[in-house]
Amino acid sequence: MWGTEPEKGMPSRVRTRVAGLDDRLEGGIPKGFIVLVSGPAGSLKSSFVYRILHFEAVEKEAKGLYISMEQSAESLAMQVRSLGLDTKETESLRVVDLRELRKGFKGVEGGPDWLAALGTQLGRYKEEVGCDLVTIDSLNALYALTDFREPRRQIFDFFEVLRGIGATTFLVAETPREGDGFGPFQVEEFLSDGIVHLRMREMEVGLTTSVRRYIGVVKLRGVRHDLDYYPLLVDRGQFEIVGE
Ligand SMILES: Nc1ncnc2c1ncn2[C@@H]1O[C@H](COP(=O)(O)OP(=O)(O)OP(=O)(O)O)[C@@H](O)[C@H]1O
Ligand SMILES: [Mg+2]
Numbered sequence: 001m002w003g004t005e006p007e008k009g010m011p012s013r014v015r016t017r018v019a020g021l022d023d024r025l026e027g028g029i030p031k032g033f034i035v036l037v038s039g040p041a042g043s044l045k046s047s048f049v050y051r052i053l054h055f056e057a058v059e060k061e062a063k064g065l066y067i068s069m070e071q072s073a074e075s076l077a078m079q080v081r082s083l084g085l086d087t088k089e090t091e092s093l094r095v096v097d098l099r100e101l102r103k104g105f106k107g108v109e110g111g112p113d114w115l116a117a118l119g120t121q122l123g124r125y126k127e128e129v130g131c132d133l134v135t136i137d138s139l140n141a142l143y144a145l146t147d148f149r150e151p152r153r154q155i156f157d158f159f160e161v162l163r164g165i166g167a168t169t170f171l172v173a174e175t176p177r178e179g180d181g182f183g184p185f186q187v188e189e190f191l192s193d194g195i196v197h198l199r200m201r202e203m204e205v206g207l208t209t210s211v212r213r214y215i216g217v218v219k220l221r222g223v224r225h226d227l228d229y230y231p232l233l234v235d236r237g238q239f240e241i242v243g244e
Contacts, residue, residue, distance in 0.1 A: 014133070014168050016196075017051050018215065018232070019240035025217060025225050029194060031132075031168050033221070034159065036189060038173040038182040039198030043213060044232065044239075046071065048198065049135050049170045050080050051239065057093040062132040064093040065125060065167075067118070069141035073097040084237030094129075098141075114145040115154055119161035126165045134165065137172040140184050151185050159191045182218065194220040199229060215241060 013028030022028045029035055039045045046068075053064035068076050073095045077087045104121060105112045118136075125131060136142060148154060162169050171192065173183045177200055182189040189195055195218040200211050216229035230241035 014052060014056060016048075017055050017239060018048070019238065020230070020243055021215065021217075021241050025220060026223055029168065029220065030222065032166055033193040034162055034169045034171065034191070035194040035196060035220075036171050036173055036182055036192040037196045037198070038175045040175055040177040040200055043198035043200050044234070045172045045174075045198055046076060046137055047079060047083055047234075048196070048215075048239070049137065049172060050076065051083070051085065052170070053093050053133050053135060054080070054085050054087075054090055056133055057090040061092050063130050064090075064133040064135075065122075065131045066093065066095045066135045066137065067101070068095060068097045068137050069101070069145075070138055071097070072099070083234070113147060114142055115158050118142065119158055122165055123161065126167070131165070131167050133169075134162075134167045135170040135172065137170075138174050139171050139188065140174045143184055152187050155185060155187055156191065159188075189219070192219070194223075197229070198232070 012031045013022075013026070014031055015022045015028040016025070037045050037049055050066060053062075053066055056062035057064050066076075071079075076095060076097075081087060101118075101121075105114075105117055122131075122134065146154070171183075171188065173188065175181060182195050182197060183192075197216045197218050199214040199216065201214060202209050202211050204210075213232040214229040215232040216227065217225050218227065230243060233240050233242060
């Protein structure tokens with residue numbers, strides 16, 4: 001059962017499933033946190049987050065909801081299957097893509113205010129089905145469908161709705177390879193409880209320019225952790241960091 005009982009006096013954790021990383025986070029991400037997962041294209045944002053929901057569903061029957069706003073459910077399934085995950089194993093993990101979301105919003109005159117509408121839908125889903133873990137992939141895609149009049153206030157209200165749902169929530173944010181900031185409006189990084197940053201760095205190896213992936217935990221409220229970026233390796237579907 002996916003309880004909220006504390007382990008050894010600590011809040012229960014959701015493991016990142018990256019070998020070597022959870023030990024550096026006192027066991028993982030505290031349940032109920034809102035975590036921003038930022039990185040450039042191909043930095044494994046979707047795979048990193050999906051794996052967490054997948055293993056929580058398989059091992060703990062946790063109810064997960066993965067809202068894929070950019071990638072179709074089929075394309076996401078193909079990606080995670082290439083990492084060795086069996087998507088049929090996870091009945092308690094539901095993937096909803098944009099096509100399906102649009103059906104839910106059909107008939108809303110002038111199109112919905114997506115940010116507010118998604119918040120309402122999530123609240124309803126929590127009540128009717130229940131969800132322990134939620135992913136929105138990505139914030140950028142959600143914002144592209146939102147009419148922002150007062151972005152800071154609208155984003156603040158959205159976070160309040162997410163907090164009210166109480167699920168451990170991953171918000172995927174697309175960022176350029178180089179540059180500052182972790183969320184599209186930057187306010188997200190202050191509103192989130194945690195930030196996981198997936199980076200890609202170019203390096204010259206002989207005549208070749210090689211690109212390496214790194215993972216760093218920039219912020220995790222109430223958790224003692226270092227601020228180092230570790231090389232992130234994927235080997236036959238296993239994620240691991242390379243420590244010193
Ligand atoms: N079996 C595999 N083993 C290792 N790496 C893989 C495997 N299959 C795919 N990849 C890598 O995963 C990358 C895609 O990962 P993912 O979709 O999670 O990234 P992303 O950061 O979500 O990308 P996007 O910005 O497009 O959403 C591919 O570009 C490829 O480099
Ligand atoms: Mg992705």
